Amino acid sequence: MARVFVSHRGSDTPEAERLAVELKSAGHVVFLDAWDLGVGNSIIGWMNESLGEASAVVLCLSKDTSEGRWWDREWMSSLNRQMNREGIRIYPVRLTGSHCPPILADIKVADCVADFDRGVRDLLRALA
Numbered sequence: 001m002a003r004v005f006v007s008h009r010g011s012d013t014p015e016a017e018r019l020a021v022e023l024k025s026a027g028h029v030v031f032l033d034a035w036d037l038g039v040g041n042s043i044i045g046w047m048n049e050s051l052g053e054a055s056a057v058v059l060c061l062s063k064d065t066s067e068g069r070w071w072d073r074e075w076m077s078s079l080n081r082q083m084n085r086e087g088i089r090i091y092p093v094r095l096t097g098s099h100c101p102p103i104l105a106d107i108k109v110a111d112c113v114a115d116f117d118r119g120v121r122d123l124l125r126a127l128a
Helices: 010-025 043-053 069-083 116-127
Strands: 003-007 029-031 056-061 089-094
Touching: 003 010, 003 043, 003 069, 010 029, 010 056, 010 116, 029 043, 043 069, 056 069, 069 089, 089 116
Parallel strands: 003 029, 003 056, 056 089
Antiparallel strands: none
């Protein structure tokens, strides 16, 4: 099973948690800030450690178009590692809306907006 880092915007935390439950129920190890970070923990330390352990990054595409510096940092560093063949892959998921960043436009997206269950099935199939 995969070790999955769920990269999402703060405004999409409830939807990201719903997706993370599905991933965990399918047997994947899930890294999700809302579950893993406690008061007093280092956010940057957690991100660095979790991304280092992940074999997959689920990039949650959001209807929230506000600037997401942490979200950008997560996917950009993961794309760099993917391009360098460092054992990680990005899986974009339309969680609440939006489109992929232009550089990821060639990657098929799991669409949880149109049909949540089908989007999850597509993602789980890709992670298998």
